[in-house]
Amino acid sequence: MNFDIARKKMVETQIVARGVKDRRVIEAMLKVPRHLFVQEAMAAQAYGDNSLPIGEKQTISQPYTVALMSEMLQLTGSESVLEIGTGSGYQAAILASLARRVYTIERIPALAAKARRLFDALALTNISMKIDDGTVGWASEALFDAIIVTAGAPDIPSALLDQLVVGGCLVIPVGDKQDQVLYRVRKLEDGTVAREKSIPCRFVKLIGREGWSEDQ
Numbered sequence: 001m002n003f004d005i006a007r008k009k010m011v012e013t014q015i016v017a018r019g020v021k022d023r024r025v026i027e028a029m030l031k032v033p034r035h036l037f038v039q040e041a042m043a044a045q046a047y048g049d050n051s052l053p054i055g056e057k058q059t060i061s062q063p064y065t066v067a068l069m070s071e072m073l074q075l076t077g078s079e080s081v082l083e084i085g086t087g088s089g090y091q092a093a094i095l096a097s098l099a100r101r102v103y104t105i106e107r108i109p110a111l112a113a114k115a116r117r118l119f120d121a122l123a124l125t126n127i128s129m130k131i132d133d134g135t136v137g138w139a140s141e142a143l144f145d146a147i148i149v150t151a152g153a154p155d156i157p158s159a160l161l162d163q164l165v166v167g168g169c170l171v172i173p174v175g176d177k178q179d180q181v182l183y184r185v186r187k188l189e190d191g192t193v194a195r196e197k198s199i200p201c202r203f204v205k206l207i208g209r210e211g212w213s214e215d216q
């Protein structure tokens with residue numbers, strides 16, 4: 001299988017055709033080798049129009065979802081971005097092309113270890129990662145210009161809003177344990193937030209102090 005051809009087709013038919021316009025997002029999706037971020041036995045399915053299992057009962061998101069969420073962050077290249085839910089590391093690798101610095105948090109050590117090996121192999125030196133509950137953010141590196149949560153949350157974690165600059169945006173799926181809606185939440189000067197609704201989506205659970213409990 002020619003992965004370069006499959007990746008180009010993925011970008012044309014799943015991402016550009018569905019309305020993603022940000023040139024930098026499109027370039028990043030054309031560049032990052034998604035097949036390295038899935039389980040080896042699934043490499044041939046990496047450019048399909050769907051999410052895939054990555055072990056530990058977790059998933060790598062559908063390519064379109066990754067592109068859309070990246071576009072919603074409105075990055076220009078100078079930003080410090082926080083991601084909650086490293087998973088395979090694919091979304092962080094895309095963000096590494098779009099922002100100055102990426103901080104990413106994963107709660108499952110085995111996934112974090114695998115993602116770290118890939119970041120090293122691909123020389124993605126502007127990604128910092130830690131194993132922790134991301135619902136409380138990464139206080140020592142705050143404030144962030146943008147924050148992305150790639151697991152489904154019951155509500156917007158207040159710690160994440162506290163760690164966002166005024167004018168910055170947080171992209172997050174919010175809903176119940178099965179179905180969510182993607183939101184872009186902008187922090188306003190008066191301390192309130194403006195919520196913009198995007199598409200319905202289905203993510204695995206955000207588990208943590210300001211998320212779901214593990215056995216819920």
Ligand code: SAM
Binds near residue numbers: 107
């Ligand atoms: N962004 C990932 C990628 O590109 O592969 C996909 C993320 S997967 C849909 C959701 C991830 O969020 C899982 O790996 C899960 O373990 C992680 N997660 C869930 N709750 C978390 C939390 N409180 N802190 C950090 N990671 C969390």
